[in-house]
Amino acid sequence: MQKLSEKEKAVYEWQITVPGFGEAGQEKLKNASVLISRCGGLGSVVAYELAAAGIGKLVLAHGGNVKLSDLNRQLLMTDDWVGKPRIESAVRRLKELNPRLEIDAFDENISEANAAEIVSRADVIVDCAPLFEERYLLNREAVAQNKPLVDCAMYELEAQITTIIPRQTPCLSCLYPHKPEFWKRQFPVFGAVSGTVGCLGAMEAIKLIAGLGEILGGTLLTMDLRDMSFHRVKIKRRENCPVCGDSIK
Numbered sequence: 171m172q173k174l175s176e177k178e179k180a181v182y183e184w185q186i187t188v189p190g191f192g193e194a195g196q197e198k199l200k201n202a203s204v205l206i207s208r209c210g211g212l213g214s215v216v217a218y219e220l221a222a223a224g225i226g227k228l229v230l231a232h233g234g235n236v237k238l239s240d241l242n243r244q245l246l247m248t249d250d251w252v253g254k255p256r257i258e259s260a261v262r263r264l265k266e267l268n269p270r271l272e273i274d275a276f277d278e279n280i281s282e283a284n285a286a287e288i289v290s291r292a293d294v295i296v297d298c299a300p301l302f303e304e305r306y307l308l309n310r311e312a313v314a315q316n317k318p319l320v321d322c323a324m325y326e327l328e329a330q331i332t333t334i335i336p337r338q339t340p341c342l343s344c345l346y347p348h349k350p351e352f353w354k355r356q357f358p359v360f361g362a363v364s365g366t367v368g369c370l371g372a373m374e375a376i377k378l379i380a381g382l383g384e385i386l387g388g389t390l391l392t393m394d395l396r397d398m399s400f401h402r403v404k405i406k407r408r409e410n411c412p413v414c415g416d417s418i419k
């Protein structure tokens with residue numbers, strides 16, 4: 171376990187005083203790695219908050235070039251980077267904030283070909299992918315490699331988040347046995363909505379790593395920012411789940 175430097179103790183002074191966290195919690199963050207799949211509206215904020223909080227390593231997977239239509243929510247992308255790779259913009263901005271941060275950067279989205287390898291590089295996964303195909307792949311690999319996964323999703327002014335502990339809590343396939351028919355690639359979104367869920371996802375990752383508070387295991391937190399209603403919904407494992415069911419070794 172790497173110890174905190176004097177500079178790190180100074181940078182993280184205000185969170186080290188959080189009851190139940192302390193220097194021990196900060197050391198756990200320093201020695202931990204988190205995979206964020208896609209650094210868009212959700213993932214940009216997860217990555218920025220974790221970089222600010224002093225996570226040791228981020229593994230980032232995000233393909234494509236920055237578009238003008240990214241800029242209302244993808245906070246690691248900037249106007250001067252339009253037309254250039256998103257992942258480069260993300261790395262540049264995160265390093266500006268925290269030059270101590272180690273980053274494994276992949277200029278591609280999660281796919282069948284790379285999921286196992288990319289998931290193997292991190293202790294915790296935060297799923298910020300908009301497509302169910304990617305979310306299912308990450309869920310499958312998280313369960314196979316026994317790694318906790320924070321699943322964040324949003325649509326318009328609504329959002330939801332849950333934390334999956336393989337074989338202890340329901341997984342994404344328990345929650346959604348089939349891809350919802352209504353799910354679309356492009357949907358209406360404010361950056362403040364994706365940013366809200368991104369902050370919650372970052373906090374879940376910090377809690378998982380530091381052993382702080384209570385995580386959303388077995389609970390789906392749903393929110394509608396149109397009227398600011400937040401609800402906690404209990405979710406159950408499915409014994410015959412093809413990903414985490416009891417018959418799966």
Ligand SMILES: [Zn+2]
Binds near residue numbers: 343407408
């Ligand atoms: Zn399952």
